[in-house]
Amino acid sequence: MLTKKQAMLFFMLGTFLFSIIFIGLTYDTVTRGIPKHTHEENMTDAVVRGRTLWDQHNCMGCHTIMGEGAYYAPELTKVYERRGPGYIKAVLMSKTPWAPRGRKMVAYGFSEEEADDLVAFLKWIGEADLNGFPPKPTFKPQSKD
Ligand code: HEC
Structure with missing residues (x-):
């Protein structure tokens, strides 16, 4: 004791x-x-400008990134890999709300430069080593019987 x-x-x-x-x-x-x-060495000026736009326009009011934010709209950590730069720019520069799946994205109508900066930011985020986050969904084949 x-x-x-x-x-x-x-x-x-x-x-x-x-x-x-x-x-x-x-x-x-x-x-x-x-x-x-x-990969801090890849954080270019465009990435920083994209991050500033991200904050100024409250993207996290609807989206999550690295799991943080709101759950109204798709997770964007891997959006660059999932959709590619052309699709993302179309969403960001659209003059009418982008909503092929029903819920409406804000029609920001960003300029080409602003869209490029946001794409650079989303690309940089997508390349961060997040220890496997977000996990890839596993689609099990349906049984035939
Ligand atoms: C009012 C809520 C809202 C805000 C704020 C918002 N979004 Fe969205 N966003 C959406 C919704 C809902 C979708 C899905 C539209 C669909 O595919 O039908 C979407 C889709 C997207 C997509 C395509 C995602 C995919 O997987 O298809 C990108 C990229 C995107 N938004 C980026 C942004 C950025 C960058 C900002 C801030 C500048 C932002 N969003 C702010 C609601 C929002």
């Missing part, structure tokens, strides 16, 4: 040790992990 003093020492040393480990791992994530997984 530990005495009160020993229990206190055990608590203090344990807290200190794990705080040091926690700070070390946080430092590693911020200085090495995030730049490596997001």
Whole structure:
């Protein structure tokens, strides 16, 4: 059985040790992990401008990216891979609400330059290493009987 003093020492040393480990791992994530997984070197001016447009127009009010945002409209993390730049630009530059599947996307009517910047941002996001997120849907073949 530990005495009160020993229990206190055990608590203090344990807290200190794990705080040091926690700070070390946080430092590693911020200085090495995030730049490596997001390919920070590919973050061009166009990507930054696209991100600014993304924030200014509240795209997350309807969409999710990396799982964050609202669930009204499609997840956009892998939209570049799924749809390609031509389709995305058509959606963003459309003067009428894009809605082939029923729900309406805002008709922003972006200029070609703005659409290119948003495409650059979505391409960059799509190339980030997200540890397998979002998972690819598995479509099981229907049984014949
Ligand atoms: C009012 C809600 C709303 C907002 C805000 C919104 N969208 Fe959308 N968006 C939608 C809906 C709904 C769709 C799906 C339309 C369809 O396919 O029928 C869509 C589709 C898209 C698509 C095509 C996705 C796919 O898989 O086909 C892209 C790309 C897109 N939006 C980008 C954006 C960007 C970038 C912004 C911000 C500048 C934005 N959206 C803001 C509702 C919204």
